[in-house]
Amino acid sequence: MLPESTFRSSALQPGERFECWRALMSETHAPMDMRSEHAADFWVNQRNISLGEVTVYPLECHPLTFHRTAKLIRKSDPEAYHLSLVKRGTGMVTLGKETLVHSVFDYHTSDTSRSFELCTGPEPFEVIGVEIPKALIPLPPRAADQVIGKRISARDGMGALLATFLTQLAADSHSYQPADGPRLSTVLADLIASLFAGVLDADRSLTPESHRRTLTLRIKAFIRDTSDDPRLDIAAIAAAHHISVSYLHRLFRQEGDGTTVAGFLHQQRLARAHRDLSDPLRQGVPVHVIAAKRGFRHAEAFSRAFREAYGMPPAAFRKQLLAFERA
Known part of the structure; x- marks a missing residue:
C-alpha cells in the first residue's frame, strides 16, 4: 500500500472540527488560511497519498474559502504547483486581478509562490488534488507558469486522460506498493506536463521521454476504450x-x-x-x-x-x- 494519511472530521466533536483542520492546514509546508460559514458543524474527509515528492489528496468538505497570502508564502514556500480535478461543486479562484469559476470536470490550478483565494460554492465541494514540485514538471518554468489560472477541461484529450489516472489512483491506492510511488509520480508529472503543453499549444516544450510515455498512456487508454471492436x-x-x-x-x-x-x-x-x-x-x-x-x-x-x-x-x-x- 502507498503511504497514506487520513483526516476525517467525524472523529471529532462538531465544534472542534473546523478549527482542528484549519490548524493542520496552517502548519503544512504550503500553509493556507481558511474560513467557513459552516464552522460550527463542519465536515471534511481528506486523504494524503504520498508518491514520494508528489502528493495526491482526495478531498471532500463543506463550503469554505482557502486563502494563500503573501505572509504565508514568506513563512514557507515549497515551490510547487497545485492542480485539482473538481468532482463536485464549484470554485471561484482569484489570482491577482483574474477571477475564474471552475465547475465539475474542470481543473483549477495554483502556484505556492503566488497569492490566491479559492472560494467554493454553496454546495459541498469535492476534488482530487495534486501537489507537485515545479522542478518535476518537464517544461520550461516560464511556460508552465503561464498555465496557472487558465481554464482547463477534464472532459476530453489529455485532461480526460489525467482525470482517469487520478480517479483510478485515488480508488485503488491500496493495490500499489511503496516502491510504485516513484514510477507513478513520473507518470503523473508527464501527464500534467502534457496537459499544460496542450493548453499552451507548446508540445515542442516537452522532452522526448515525456512525449513517449504520454503517447504510450494515450494508446493504452484508447485500447481499453475500444477493445470490444473485433x-x-x-x-x-x-x-x-x-x-x-x-x-x-x-x-x-x-x-x-x-x-x-x-x-x-x-x-x-x-x-x-x-x-x-x-x-x-x-x-x-x-x-x-x-x-x-x-x-x-x-x-x-x-x-x-x-x-x-x-x-x-x-x-x-x-x-x-x-x-x-x-x-
Whole structure:
C-alpha cells in the first residue's frame, strides 16, 4: 500500500472540527488560511497519498474559502504547483486581478509562490488534488507558469486522460506498493506536463521521454476504450495514433514490463469477458455471445485463451461460480 494519511472530521466533536483542520492546514509546508460559514458543524474527509515528492489528496468538505497570502508564502514556500480535478461543486479562484469559476470536470490550478483565494460554492465541494514540485514538471518554468489560472477541461484529450489516472489512483491506492510511488509520480508529472503543453499549444516544450510515455498512456487508454471492436488490431491502433506499426511495438518494448501491443489488447478483452461471466445478471447470456461482444471473432479461440489465463474453460468457470454462490 502507498503511504497514506487520513483526516476525517467525524472523529471529532462538531465544534472542534473546523478549527482542528484549519490548524493542520496552517502548519503544512504550503500553509493556507481558511474560513467557513459552516464552522460550527463542519465536515471534511481528506486523504494524503504520498508518491514520494508528489502528493495526491482526495478531498471532500463543506463550503469554505482557502486563502494563500503573501505572509504565508514568506513563512514557507515549497515551490510547487497545485492542480485539482473538481468532482463536485464549484470554485471561484482569484489570482491577482483574474477571477475564474471552475465547475465539475474542470481543473483549477495554483502556484505556492503566488497569492490566491479559492472560494467554493454553496454546495459541498469535492476534488482530487495534486501537489507537485515545479522542478518535476518537464517544461520550461516560464511556460508552465503561464498555465496557472487558465481554464482547463477534464472532459476530453489529455485532461480526460489525467482525470482517469487520478480517479483510478485515488480508488485503488491500496493495490500499489511503496516502491510504485516513484514510477507513478513520473507518470503523473508527464501527464500534467502534457496537459499544460496542450493548453499552451507548446508540445515542442516537452522532452522526448515525456512525449513517449504520454503517447504510450494515450494508446493504452484508447485500447481499453475500444477493445470490444473485433476489427481492432495492431495496424488499426497504430493508424489511430498516426504512427507506424514498428514504432508502436517500440513504445511497448520501452515500457520494460514485457507486455506487447497484442498482449495488452488480449488482456483487456479477456478481463472484460471475465467480468461478464462473473456477473449474475448475465448468467443467461451464452458464452459465445459474451466472447463476440468482447472482441473475440471465434468462440473456440476465446475458450482456449480463457482456459490459459484462468485455468479452466469459460463455461466451467461460470458453472463453478454459480455453484459457489448457491452454496
